[in-house]
Amino acid sequence: MTEEWEWKVGCAGPVSPGAALAQLRARAAEGGFEAWLTSGSGRQLAVVSNAERAMVLLLEGAGDPGEHAVDPDVEGWSAGFVLANGQDDEYPDEDTVPIGRALTIVEHILTTGRPSADTPWSVDR
DSSP: OOOOEEESSSOOSOBOHHHHHHHHHHHHHHSOEEEEEEETTSOEEEEEEOSSEEEEEEESSTTOOOEEEOOTTOOSEEEEEEOTTSOEEEEEGGGSEEHHHHHHHHHHHHHHSSOOTTSOEEEOO
């Protein structure tokens, strides 16, 4: 059985992968955003985007440094990653992925419970 996920803030109860992606796409169309999903097992999936690139984090639970999707063949930095608390971050582009790729990564995790084998990850534990 596939793991059930729900929004950490704003909605109660499980959300389908399709509904979660639709909401993430809508938020991306509006600009940068921060979104968190939590699974029934306590895992957390976060997307922080500046509308062009996104950091995708997967944590095993509260307090876990987790892991994040990477784009190892790019250089440079991107700014405009505004967190819900107002903090405005910038990240090396290698630590983020293009927003379209981020949504594909999230879809795979929500439907299979794990990252795709063809996505490079940096383990921060």
